[in-house]
Amino acid sequence: MTNTRVRNDRLRLALEEACLTYDQAAAAIRGIAAEAGDVLRTNRSAVAHWVAGRPPSPSTAAYIAEALSRRLGRHLTPADFGWEDPGHGNGLDARLGLGIGPDPVDVVRRIGEADINRRRFLTGAAYSVAGAALPLGIAHAAEATHRSATLGGRKVGTADIDAVRSMLAAFTAIDERRGGLHGRPAMVQYLRTDVADLTRGRFAQESVRSEALTAAGAFAFLAGWKAYDAGEHGLAQRYYLQALGLAREADNPLHQAWVLRIMAHNGLDLSQPDHTLDLADAALDIAKGHAGPGILSMLVICRARALAHTGRGTEAVAEVRRAQDLAIRGEVDEMPYWLTLSGKPRAAVDTHAAKIFRALRDHPNAEKQYAAAARSYGSANGGALSRITALSLAAQGREQAAQGHLEMACRTWERAVGGFEGVHSDRAVKQVAGIRRRLAVFEHRGVGAAAQLDERARTWQLAHA
DSSP states (O other): OOOOOOOOHHHHHHHHHTTOOHHHHHHHHHHHHHHTTOOOOOOHHHHHHHHHTOOOOHHHHHHHHHHHHHHHTSOOOGGGGTOOOTTTTTTOOTTTTSSOOSOHHHHHHHHHHHHHTTOHHHHTOOOOHHHHHTTTTOTTOOOSOOOOTBOSSOEEOHHHHHHHHHHHHHHHHHHHHHOTTTTHHHHHHHIIIIIHHHHTSEESSHHHHHHHHHHHHHHHHHHHHHHHHTTOHHHHHHHHHHHHHHHHHTTOHHHHHHHHHHHHHHHHHTTOOTTHHHHHHHHHHHHTTTOOHHHHHHHHHHHHHHHHTTTOHHHHHHHHHHHHHHHHHGGGOOOOHHHHTTOOHHHHHHHHHHHHHHHTTOHHHHHHHHHHHHHHHHHGGGGTOHHHHHHHHHHHHHHHHHTTOHHHHHHHHHHHHHHTTTOOOHHHHHHHHHHHHHHHHHHHTTOHHHHHHHHHHHHHHHHTO
């Protein structure tokens, strides 16, 4: 039988343009898959087969396209290589939410449905560098389609919005206390039904409609945060994009800046700094004239972190100092409800300052800032911010270990593991796994506290698998 397979010259040319060997391409694709929680054994032989004309699986095709998009700095899809996108053929849209259109409410409904039903084409989607660039250049554009304030449906008033805000506070509180995996389906279902329906009602005033859209945007933000905490970064990114769309339609510049900020941090957390400085700058620019010192401090520290990851350490440290001064000045500021649900600006500034100093390999200052963040979060809301306090402690212990303070690190990690009790979070799982890896080294060095702490951490892993 004659082999009619046609060589994939589009893939071959893209690999050549990217200056990637087959081994390097395979490693990049495995890395993208790992971000999406997928374990691939892709090797140079697999890449050779794809170039020869054998198509990859639809999910692998998406990882290949994203890997090459990042390398080449332009957006590529599986279709660019003659392959099918994951989800196509099943009535699904693999690009769902990866854009900012005229009706973010409808998109949130559809994303939420796929989220609840655990549709792999979204829950396993990789973070898109091209998606991170989408808000840029249109941060001030008034492209949102403002629907009439006299749409069909029930009349919506301030009491209805207050009820939604109360639910947002409740879902956020349980999220911070028990992690993003706790109560997630219930929250997403509430978003795609009650919250979405609220925005389709009739409003006596445009200001009420704006508040309804802002509340919906805050819920979409929380859905994205929960997806991020579960390690589903592509899904989180799509929720954030729709939160930005809702903030724009609400004509709420502060909320727009807040979402741009989290999108920048998201890229930095994933070691994908492309566009993050531009996102941080756009957030500051759009908040100009609207934000007090407290909010500005969190936007400035975001910019400082982006600077650190672009090799501009001196500028980053100067921005850290500016953010700290703003946070102190803003302690008495009255914050919007969607911002104050997760702690005070000063704690957020401490956390990200610590990440900046870690990126700059300044471990003493990183330790100091993580300790300050843990104290701030631990005292906030009656100690209700369990997850973020424990995450700060875990990171503080890591910085102590980097300085050779092994016994001190064990004591700090003991507090962190205790704080993770009852927390269901992918980030917590990764932190405890990281603690155990370091403890294995500590035991070889004769650190007495290591074995007992390792057993406690192992017990936690078994209970939270």
